[in-house]
Amino acid sequence: MPSIKKGAGAVWAPAGFAFALAVHAAPAAAADIRGTVADALGQPLAAAALTLKTPDGQVAGQARSDASGQFAFSGAAPGTYAILANKPGFQTGTAIVNLTAQGAAPVKITLASKEALEISVAAERLNKARSGLSPQTGGSVYRLADQDIQALPEGANTSFNQVLLQAPGVANDSFGQLHVRGDHGNLQYRINGVILPEGISGFGQALDSRFAQRIDLLTGALPAQYGYRTAGVVEIETKTRFDQGGRLDLYGGSRGTVNPSVEYGNTQGNLSYYVTGSFLTNNAGIENPTSSSSPIHDRTEQSKGFGYLSYLIDPTTRLTAMFGTYDGKFQIPNNPGQTATPAYLAGAGVAGFDSSKLDERQRESNRYGILALQSSIGANFDYQVALFTRYTSVRFNPDPVGDLVFNGVASQVFRSSSSTGLQGDGTYRLNDSHTLRMGLFASTENIRSDNSSTVFPVDAGGTVTGAPYTIVDNNAKNGNTLMGLYLQDEWRATDKLTVNYGLRADQMDAFVKAGQLSPRLGLVYKATPETTFHASYARYFTPPPTELVSPRTLALFSGTSNAASNMQNDPVQPERSHYFDLGMSHQLTPAFNVGVDAFYKQVTNLLDEGQFGQALIFSPFNYAQGKIYGIELTASYKTDSFSAYANLARTTSLAKQITSAQFNFSQDELDYIASHWIHTDHDQKYTASAGVAYTWLGTQYSADAIYGSGLRRGFANTEHLPSYVQVNLGANRKFQAGELGTLEGRVAVINVFDRVYELRDGSGVGVGAPQFGPRRGLFLGLSKLF
Template identity: 30%
Template sequence: MTRIATLTALWLLGFTVFAQSVLDVHVTGREGLPLPDAALTLKRGGIEKHGVTGADGSFQFLGLAAGEYELETAADGYFTAEAEMAMRPRQPLSVHIEMAVREKLAQSVEVRSADIRLGETSTSRLLTHSELVALPDPVKRDIPTLSLYTFPGATRSHDNFVHVRGNEVSLQEFINGVSFLENPQQQFSAGLTPESFETINLLSGSFAAEYGNRFGGIVDMTTRSGFDVKDHGSIRAAVGTFDTRDAFAEYGGTRGKLGYYASVSGFTSGWYLTPPEPRQLHDFGFGLRGSGQLDYRLANDSLSLFVTGGGTNFELPNIAEDQEVGRNSMRRLRSQTGILTWQHAFSPRTLWTTSLYERTVEDRLAPTADPITPFGDGSRASLTSGIKSDFLRGWRNHMVKAGFDLTRISLRERFAFDSREDPLPPEDPEPFTFRAKSVGGQASCYLQDHVSLTSNLAADLGLRWDYFDLTNRFSQVSPRINIAYHIPGGRSSLHFAYNRLFSPHPLEYVLLANHFGTAAAEAADRVGPVKPYRQHYFEGGVIREAHPKVALELNGFYHRGTTPFEYREISITRLFLPINSAGAVSYGLETTVDLKHLERLGISGRLQYAYQRTFFYGPISGGFAVGEEIAPGQKFLPAFDEPHSGTATIFYRRRWRDISAGWMMRYGSGTAARNGMLRLAGHVTADFSAGVTIWQRENLTARFEFNLFNISDRRYQIAKESEETPIQYGSPRVISGRIKFSF
């Protein structure tokens, strides 16, 4: 036994408890033997949970909200051990603590680096609410923008799309353990405000059996509660160049066993979507969002109701020629979500969670008023409702979880189009009017086991079944194997994963895409309906704690699959239809250096670099194939393929007047245009932010912040799969100031 107590933290992708987590504590004493009757105190804010280890030296805390905790372990004859840790939503944390015998030392012992993710089978990053608040305003406008700066290797392509690890349909949102099939990208969703969440966990690989539907990056969010805010709130407002305005307000508290929380936000921007010109022409957008949560907590039961809704209105950018003739097409998006969750603890080792949920989405494409440019007039609406239930049981060295998810989906679509061009471009369809609706759904169930095979080896083993019948019937059984091994004494861990993945087709305008795939005017364009994406996914990696404040991470991935998705635009309408290619291969290598907050210097930082490639293979095998000429077996590059990318962030914070400064840089080697025949130039952009508390009295503070986005004003080129607008441009330099009041 070492003279100083050591801790081995095995983070293992596993069990979901409606955005809550499990802490599995193992305590050993003399000669590494299990230590019974050790007193455990788990602290978060002013709330404490207590436990005592059993004969095997272990104890499990179930139903923990995601966030930062302190764990204190005490036993007769041993020095007290203390640890700080960050619990990820719906991922168990196994903590092994070796206690230091009292006669060996003369002072208490602090356990080293409990929040270092040694042994984690997933590739993930947790952002706490304090970290979200510290980010510059332009980075946290919505979930896709936040993901672009936080996922290693995330790339930005045309029309504000964000892609992770070679997937066109990227990003799936989980809210308190409930997921939806709607695409969160700005073209399809009114969006969510990151600051209204308590934690956001970003997973890019090695998925447990509970996760389904989308695998280009999972954004697992836990909502804020009155029990977190504790009768406090804040109001902030920002104004800047390019019609940039932003406002956010929140307040929450408790009344006995009842907690309540509400937030509202709004924004405007004169550069809303990536335009086809290096200047904004008809590119103004604005949005309004709100959310609220009620919690009722008893000894063994909790009830939670979360609601959120919002809308965005935005202009569709023009090229100079279309601007001159008065093209003025617009888009309006509305969405509303409700989740009611009940959780019951049968015992300290048994937990049951059930959620009822619903979501509505409305999308309106308003046509241009000019008589010359292409005409597009459409709308779509979806209603999703369902029930999700999960059962968790801890038994010896196992944490077994099983669950099901039943979803009902109703779709309505309408669209009219006329290219108004003579002769008709080969990539445009003949003028048409379309209207259709469909009702179907999805049934899923899974079984998974997080098992500690030895003190240094753990595995997440699971099996998932999915059935989907919205437009056609598809099903698949998907095994998931995730293994983590901690190298004894080395403060390093290795992980490996094999996942079979099944992604149902996108919901956005899938009925129109299926119409073209089955009833196009030309027989060669009848390639069939849009199909699900089926993948074999492999990943391996290593995590090394080089210093108590420095963690190094290296991950490699490879996945291949059949019928991958892409989005294809009808003319210049900015209305995107899903299509399938015959196959895809993607591989990459990611490295991360994470510098945790150095109290004496006030500095923290993170460096990320990724090399990745993605190749699609012809022919087009489903959806909107009009004008596409890709031969069977032909290899081509999607527009989001960017071999090299990286981000660097460094933050400085001092207690005196809470002075802060942040520097963020992003590098991209250039995306692929014209199916890979042209590689656009690389780019480097940098952002700067700074803040200071200008007034404080007890719990009341006023703070001023300054943001400088894209310092060099580098409006770099972005590739787009379009004959008419093959190039788009990145955001300009935006200068803004913000005032924030906390109370």
């Protein structure tokens, strides 16, 4: 693909000017007639043809409903009109509207299907039954619907991790990492109720915001069916159709960004399907290690795809298949002005090396597939059984000379993980007061870790004693297993009090063998129709991630420029914790909600990860003890034309004594942490997010902001980085474009005040190179429904 960097401005500037002109020249509100088209179930209907007629039968305008069922007529004179709506497979619908100089009331047209709606009714019932398999009693839930994502400045082009940053207690980090409630990562992703097995971590976002109909972030002390990764459970309800049509979208702008995408779906008989694909390329694939506006050597190309197919076998049984794919290529950005080690320069036989000319690269792949059978037995038992598989890989290619003279080692690293498993969940409604839930999870994983490193031989004093040579260290760990069972009862003790209690049993056999019985208890008390309290306790068992180093690696590098600072390498253990959560939510008005939530987590073998080698791949380790606590405040307001939210979290994450993978740390750090409680490197005292969206004269204006008081830095994380704020602005509008029909234009400005801020400065426990947040960028988009 030819480079488009120089031409990007020429492509997008006229489009931006035209879009700004369209927004500025928008007709007055008095000339707009707006409304929605829906089926008999209340679900929006896209691609419905609408005709605006005068009392004498003249056509005054034509329009087509979008994916949300919305339509608009502009430029009509005040008067009385009839609106006719038509869509294949549905009867014609009509509505009468009176347009005055002040505008017209919103119109809703319901189209009755010419065919029976049993299929839609059955699918909707099964969707509700699937939701019933995953109760959210006792913990905290933050919901983001498709319209909330569309209301962000970048809309569905917003990366998945940036969408989650709008939730309370979610702290931003480099390389796309997120930290929820003071935990390092520890996030679990579920697609339509099925756990997505974790893989090797990389830079790319394998999940796409486009295919999400709704995203729920669950935190706190959760019910018994949630295990393993529990700092936050991300439940994704996917789109299942696109109402007999699709969407083409072209988005791009600053730093050579081009991001085309397509969505398409339909329902044919008992079969419903939805597919989406996107491609992204830009010159800022990874966070810049300098404060400059344009990174050096930071090109990326990323492609994503997702598909959903659902077949209704009978009114109570559905077979669903889902698949996803991701491929990413990354240049590793360079930090100019770095000084190479003189002894390494001499050993490599070069006079010098310009650090801005380094050529490190990384490639990532991610594939997953899920086959799920959902059904009911009688009126009281619902179940879903799913088979899943996932493959991920990361390949890091060094600069063979540059990395050697700067780091003393040039390592080509390949890591892969292949997982296959089974998940089953069931719900049995015993009576009006008790609902029993049970389930199982089992998976097996094969891991491959290859490392080919060029190093110098050195003596006891660290002096280079010969020419560089290569050490091959290839390891595999196959047959890793993870199994879990749970049983719980949701008891409606009174009309106001619901109690959820249960027990979970987990067993793992990988680099270590371990297991645990974990009780859970959650209470929800609805004091008034407007006020709800919740309290919960959970015992958690968290297996270590799969990016582990084999113990024999250490001995191979003795006497080289890549030798470990010490030879201690105790195995990484699973984390065990007690989690307590207490909160309240209150509905001040039908549109205005507020909430507060406090939490405390007491941990043994606290899991953390760090970047210890030259490759930007993370490796896990344990602290002997940990304690995490904090409080979250949330508020949201939503009407038809205006919405706003604000979140503030205060969190403390402390740990003591490193007890595994000790060879990654200097001895003075190990000694200090052994006798002192320290802040974990991902600890951020204050985290906040806020956003607003307002529709005026047919254009939706939006803004969002994130704030962080700064992640940790310095020796043993004893300091923290400066605080920062990033503000983003956006606007989008639907408009008629002649024969092209309805188009939607979007403009977004990221970091509008061009605030320069540093996420990492290269210091701290397990922290590698410095990384800065994004500089100001202008992005434009144009989409078309078809």
